[in-house]
Amino acid sequence: MGDAGPVAARVSxxxxxxxxxxxxxxxxxxxxxxxxxxxxxHLFWRGTAYRLEADGQSSRSAHRVVPxxxxxxxxxxxxxxxxxxxxxVTKGQELLVVEAMKMENALRAPRDGTVKSVAARPGxxxxxxxxxxxxE
Numbered sequence: 001m002g003d004a005g006p007v008a009a010r011v012s013x014x015x016x017x018x019x020x021x022x023x024x025x026x027x028x029x030x031x032x033x034x035x036x037x038x039x040x041x042h043l044f045w046r047g048t049a050y051r052l053e054a055d056g057q058s059s060r061s062a063h064r065v066v067p068x069x070x071x072x073x074x075x076x077x078x079x080x081x082x083x084x085x086x087x088x089v090t091k092g093q094e095l096l097v098v099e100a101m102k103m104e105n106a107l108r109a110p111r112d113g114t115v116k117s118v119a120a121r122p123g124x125x126x127x128x129x130x131x132x133x134x135x136e
Contacts, residue, residue, distance in 0.1 A: 010025060012024045012025075019033050019101050020032075020101065021033070037128055040053050044074060044105055047108030048070075049107070051071070070133045071128070071130060071131050072130045073105055073128065076098040076100030076101075076126060077125055078123065079104065081122060085117055089135070091108075094107070095107050098132075116135060117134045119134075
């Protein structure tokens with residue numbers, strides 16, 4: 001069998017509310033959150049927070065990745081903490097919930113592991129990039 005070649009897909013991204021976008025491709029629809037903070041873009045998609053920066057001199061030392069850390073996806077308030085240090089978790093398990101822009105955003109475990117620390121309590125206000133949960 002030979003290479004079938006590229007597959008064409010119709011993709012659209014629509015802003016539905018401040019910081020909230022809907023991705024559509026054929027029959028698949030997903031919602032993601034994205035906010036800009038100066039030169040940094042905070043993207044929250046499929047339970048994972050991403051911090052995107054332009055590759056330049058000013059961004060090289062601005063953010064250090066902490067292995068196993070789950071960060072606040074955007075400014076908001078912690079409304080639920082579902083885990084505690086020492087607890088075993090499985091990939092996709094809800095660890096905590098942050099309310100931002102009137103939407104509840106569940107932070108989920110990116111992999112199986114054990115909770116090393118929890119740095120948030122219900123009611124805490126959080127900023128993008130703040131580590132909320134660390135996994136071992």
